[in-house]
Amino acid sequence: MESTTLALHTSSLVFYGVSLGVYFVTRATRALPQKIAVWPALAGLFCQLVLLLIRWKAGDHLPVTGLFETQQFLALWVIIAALYFAFRYWAYNFFPAAVGLAIAALVFASRGPMAVTPLTPAIDTPLFLIHIATSFAAYGLFGVAALVGVYRLMGWSGSPINAERRMIDESIYLGYILFTWAMIAGSLWAYLAWGSYWTWRIKGLWSWILWFYYSGVLHVRNRSGWHGWPLDILAIVGFVLTLFTYLGLGLLFKTSHPLL
Amino acid sequence: MENDKRNRGFTGSGSLAGDGSGSGRLRGALAGLWRVSTSPVTFVVLTILWCVDLGAGSVAAYFNDPKFWVKMDLYPFNLWMKQVAPRMFPQSLWIYILVILSYLMIASLLLCTVNWFLRRRKMIKGLGEVLVHLGFLMIFAGFVIGSALGARDQVTLAVGQKKDVPGMGLSLQLEDLKIVQSPQGRPVDTLSDIKVYRDNSIFTEGRIRTNHPLIWGSTVVYPPEDYGSGVTGGVIGTSVRGAVILGPGRSVSLGGDRTLSLGGVLQRGQRRGRAVGPGLLVLLKDGAGRLIDSTYLSPAPGMRAEDDMAGVRVTLGELSESTYGVFRVHRDQGVWLVIVGTVILGLGTLWARAGYLGVLPGVGEGSGS
Numbered sequence: 001m002e003s004t005t006l007a008l009h010t011s012s013l014v015f016y017g018v019s020l021g022v023y024f025v026t027r028a029t030r031a032l033p034q035k036i037a038v039w040p041a042l043a044g045l046f047c048q049l050v051l052l053l054i055r056w057k058a059g060d061h062l063p064v065t066g067l068f069e070t071q072q073f074l075a076l077w078v079i080i081a082a083l084y085f086a087f088r089y090w091a092y093n094f095f096p097a098a099v100g101l102a103i104a105a106l107v108f109a110s111r112g113p114m115a116v117t118p119l120t121p122a123i124d125t126p127l128f129l130i131h132i133a134t135s136f137a138a139y140g141l142f143g144v145a146a147l148v149g150v151y152r153l154m155g156w157s158g159s160p161i162n163a164e165r166r167m168i169d170e171s172i173y174l175g176y177i178l179f180t181w182a183m184i185a186g187s188l189w190a191y192l193a194w195g196s197y198w199t200w201r202i203k204g205l206w207s208w209i210l211w212f213y214y215s216g217v218l219h220v221r222n223r224s225g226w227h228g229w230p231l232d233i234l235a236i237v238g239f240v241l242t243l244f245t246y247l248g249l250g251l252l253f254k255t256s257h258p259l260l
Numbered sequence: 261m262e263n264d265k266r267n268r269g270f271t272g273s274g275s276l277a278g279d280g281s282g283s284g285r286l287r288g289a290l291a292g293l294w295r296v297s298t299s300p301v302t303f304v305v306l307t308i309l310w311c312v313d314l315g316a317g318s319v320a321a322y323f324n325d326p327k328f329w330v331k332m333d334l335y336p337f338n339l340w341m342k343q344v345a346p347r348m349f350p351q352s353l354w355i356y357i358l359v360i361l362s363y364l365m366i367a368s369l370l371l372c373t374v375n376w377f378l379r380r381r382k383m384i385k386g387l388g389e390v391l392v393h394l395g396f397l398m399i400f401a402g403f404v405i406g407s408a409l410g411a412r413d414q415v416t417l418a419v420g421q422k423k424d425v426p427g428m429g430l431s432l433q434l435e436d437l438k439i440v441q442s443p444q445g446r447p448v449d450t451l452s453d454i455k456v457y458r459d460n461s462i463f464t465e466g467r468i469r470t471n472h473p474l475i476w477g478s479t480v481v482y483p484p485e486d487y488g489s490g491v492t493g494g495v496i497g498t499s500v501r502g503a504v505i506l507g508p509g510r511s512v513s514l515g516g517d518r519t520l521s522l523g524g525v526l527q528r529g530q531r532r533g534r535a536v537g538p539g540l541l542v543l544l545k546d547g548a549g550r551l552i553d554s555t556y557l558s559p560a561p562g563m564r565a566e567d568d569m570a571g572v573r574v575t576l577g578e579l580s581e582s583t584y585g586v587f588r589v590h591r592d593q594g595v596w597l598v599i600v601g602t603v604i605l606g607l608g609t610l611w612a613r614a615g616y617l618g619v620l621p622g623v624g625e626g627s628g629s
Binding site: 120121122124125173174177180181184187188189191192193194195196197198199200201202205206208209212213215216219220223253 | 300301303304307308310311314315318319322326329332333392403412440448449469470471472473480482588590592595598599602605606609610612613616
């Protein structure tokens with residue numbers, strides 16, 4: 001299993017690398033349309049999906065436990081969002097940023113053990129799987145929103161039809177909904193496993209901070225004065241908060257959600 | 261939440277506010293207050309303050325005492341605020357501020373939701389967001405109820421033992437406790453068969469394990485957070501009835517309206533005063549349950565293994581050991597409100613998403629705000 005995992009993991013990384021290379025070559029030479037960079041990325045996504053299915057079958061549960069699997073899942077959502085934007089909004093110029101984020105997640109995933117391990121009784125519940133899957137999907141979408149925010153702030157064109165605002169909206173909106181489900185599943189799980197849907201632990205508290213932060217963003221995003229750079233800054237700060245909640249707390253504090 | 265334009269429309273007091281009369285000024289002031297109260301900006305400002313207070317406070321509390329949160333989780337929040345927070349002041353100041361901000365946020369949400377119902381109750385558009393608001397309000401209400409009325413307790417039970425849970429009006433009996441091991445021999449779970457008694461009759465019973473507590477109504481018994489095996493009783497030789505077995509919750513009649521029972525145990529390595537474990541605290545009581553005499557018997561070096569109790573000679577035979585577990589019992593009267601709230605909140609997100617995608621009839625894209 002580990003050799004298959006390594007092969008598919010490496011293949012997806014290579015395909016995403018090729019996708020980046022193709023994008024920059026076509027951009028520099030203008031010999032071919034930039035959209036052909038999508039095809040190697042689709043091949044990389046295919047490798048990731050095969051890996052997900054193989055590990056799902058081997059472990060008999062959705063593979064979203066541990067550093068390797070969660071980062072794989074995050075990268076999967078980033079690529080899916082980038083492909084969706086590419087096909088719907090012709091956002092090929094945004095593609096390299098999203099693929100770069102997915103590559104970063106996959107490289108980070110390489111630090112985690114790749115063996116398929118059985119679930120311990122504490123995490124052997126659908127609530128855990130929903131909690132983790134929706135959390136990392138949301139993290140990926142918040143990351144995509146932040147990247148679109150950077151594009152808008154820098155004045156780069158991500159989409160020839162100026163759909164950047166739409167992209168940032170969709171990423172934050174879907175990310176927020178998924179994160180809400182993550183909070184619901186996590187709270188129900190905590191109630192059944194530990195006796196309370198609300199625990200005064202630093203990871204849970206910062207997850208609430210993140211949820212309220214994006215609640216605030218959703219409330220102001222359609223208000224006059226917030227359409228432009230303030231929304232971009234909010235999206236970027238939101239992802240910084242996300243990274244701190246996920247990585248910062250795991251590295252700096254002893255939490256109920258260890259990083260490795 | 262709706263935008264300011266809609267709020268201005270709701271009050272409908274623009275002309276009155278400016279008419280210069282006393283009642284006009286009052287109506288104008290009230291309209292302004294309503295606008296501020298139901299404005300998304302108010303909620304966002306409160307949210308920012310809440311996030312900053314909780315973020316900074318949580319990190320500072322952790323660095324002051326890494327076990328701060330673990331200790332806080334031992335109490336329902338209301339009890340913690342009454343008993344612990346005043347002792348910790350000013351380190352607990354940020355939690356007082358958090359409570360105030362939470363109530364202000366909830367008031368803002370509530371007023372926004374009321375405003376929506378007053379103004380747009382016939383419109384499908386935006387209903388998803390209102391369901392999210394309603395769900396969150398119910399969750400908060402459930403949390404407040406649970407914090408105010410809830411109770412938490414911890415009971416150590418040996419297999420076969422029955423104990424009262426003070427303050428909850430019930431007793432627990434541990435019928436069996438099995439430790440589940442991994443193929444490598446590592447303990448990974450426990451299976452506990454529990455009976456719950458109310459007024460001395462069985463109220464409910466069941467097997468509990470990780471993620472599968474015993475739930476009835478608002479009360480829950482969780483799997484043991486600590487378990488092991490140790491002394492739970494023993495054989496005592498008596499001068500009046502020969503050998504008797506003492507165990508948890510078990511008393512033995514010695515005749516003459518006197519009973520022998522177990523007052524407590526000390527495990528190996530445990531010490532209480534001059535008593536050294538392992539050993540048994542043996543109680544001699546009269547027919548009314550009044551204590552006549554007590555003694556501690558132990559095979560440990562320097563300790564007595566026999567004694568005279570009001571004319572009855574007692575001698576420690578062998579100690580019996582069995583498995584025990586430490587069980588947590590929680591009562592949270594607000595939990596069902598929380599669960600209904602989460603369902604409504606979850607449905608609200610689905611509705612909002614459908615509205616955003618234009619799936620709902622008569623609702624265009626981009627309705628989510």
